[in-house]
Amino acid sequence: MSDAATLRNRRILLIIGGGIAAYKCLELIRRLREKGAGVRAILTAAGAEFVTPLSVGTLTGDKVFRELFDLTTEAEIGHIELSRSADLIVVAPATADLMAKMAAGLAGDLATTVLLATDKPVLIAPAMNVRMWNHRATQRNIEQLMADGIGFIGPNEGDMACGEFGPGRMAEPAEILAAIENHFSEFAFSGEQPLKGLRALVTSGPTHEPIDPVRYLANRSSGKQGHAIAAALARLGADTVLVSGPTILPDPPGVDVRRVETAREMLAACEAALPADVAICAAAVADWRVDVDASQKIKKEPGASAPELRLVENPDVLATISHLESGRPELVIGFAAETEKVIEHAIAKRKRKGCDWIVANDVSPETGVMGGELNTVHLITGGGQEDWPLLPKQAVAERLVRRILTHFTEKGSRA
The missing domain is CATH 3.40.50.10300 (CoaB-like)
Structure with missing residues (x-):
């Protein structure tokens, strides 16, 4: 498959979490569409504090999904359809809160319900303060997500909006796009096993x-x-x-x-x-x-x-x-x-x-x-x-x- 055709007609479900890095998703959507991919978006309540449904919907050319209990979509079991119709689910930014919910298997809103209901591959682009990234709870969640087969893109190390420096900065749109292309063009989500027999x-x-x-x-x-x-x-x-x-x-x-x-x-x-x-x-x-x-525990004797x-x-x-x-x-x-x-x-x-x-x-x-x-x-x-x-x-x-x-x-x- 040529590079130009890697994403053509691929269906990407983008889950936009709440964080200042959410603005990068607008550029990511534009680049995905340029490559011929179809993009649908779930905008979390926190994500909507940083980017608007209008801007996301304009770039995807599709409805922006926000509510779990939407009578129109749920009449057709919408969260199940969303979780199954995509070729790949991308979570960006994946906040510490959203990653914790994924690791625990919670389903309290549309985004987490879709993630729990899906049988499709998931890539996440974490974004959070360096102290949150390094916290033991987050590190435990990362280990669990990796064990569950979740793919990670970044985070990068650099200056953050909070003024601190370190790992936790969301990968740039070009990096996320490259990761998506690599997975489709190589092997990760194709079901192929090119090393079979090795x-x-x-x-x-x-x-x-x-x-x-x-x-x-x-x-x-x-x-x-x-x-x-x-x-x-x-x-x-x-x-x-x-x-x-x-x-x-x-x-x-x-x-x-x-x-x-x-x-x-x-x-x-x-x-x-x-x-x-x-x-x-x-x-x-x-x-x-x-x-x-020694066959027995070496004892610490007083004065020895x-x-x-x-x-x-x-x-x-x-x-x-x-x-x-x-x-x-x-x-x-x-x-x-x-x-x-x-x-x-x-x-x-x-x-x-x-x-x-x-x-x-x-x-x-x-x-x-x-x-x-x-x-x-x-x-x-x-x-x-x-x-x-x-x-x-x-x-x-x-x-x-x-x-x-x-x-x-x-x-x-x-x-």
Whole structure:
């Protein structure tokens, strides 16, 4: 399908939430119509405080839907028809309140009722104050929405109407349009599975290296990026095994999840999962472990000095898979979490580990990457370097999987 035809005759239902960023939806509607898409709009009560039904209706060329109990539309079960007639539902701006209602499955107005009644894919463009975005309640809701299969566009980082700076700024109309086009032109909502038959291995999360029965060495990895990659691969039809260290994340749908604790267990689980066509080592594997972990809890005795721990090197999962003489995956991808000289260290790591690609990111404390929802990565390959913008980890996963698909398509490896 050509770029010009990607959105032709596609039906988009746009739900406009309440926020200053609602004005951007007018430009989005205009651009969607220019591409040949049909647009219908639901304007929430809060959204109507920022844009008018007249302006929205003029641009969509259709009725603007606002009330759940509209006698005319509900006589035809209007909210059901709205939820089923679209090819894609886009929520922009998706406010903290609207996201919370979606995560909880509430249906108190037309917008939330349609979202609960739909069986169609949903993309949301969050917009809120940075403190609201970073609040633990919002982060829980994001995790739930991602687990429910909701796609995220943004948010961006930047200046806000409230005068603060940080993540929470709604993506620009051009970015939202590009995301919609990508989903239609690629694979996300077509039902196609271009990676069907491909065998994928993904590692995710931290490892816990025991000191005694109650203590361990670990790191701050949440597993969100690795789990998102596994989910994206499975959605495209790949036969995906996820070897996960300890996390609190739900198992991605359609993925064979194998849980481990230590680096040695992770390596053994990966070797058992081979052969594979592609291996993505996103786990933050502990480099060292205690040489002998105590069989009983080490007690802190009054006046006694701290126990001495002798550390030994853990097996290197990425390097081991990369250097397999037999059964090496055709494409091996590693991750480089760095706090300085990100690109320089990543290039050196790719050469040292022997992998094909390295996904490098800055995990300095001020970035909030470890345990957070956003990531800025650099893809290092034999052909050079790609610098990706700040994206939700789900979007990073989808973009990486598209690159994997392109790799196998261009190599002629996929029948």
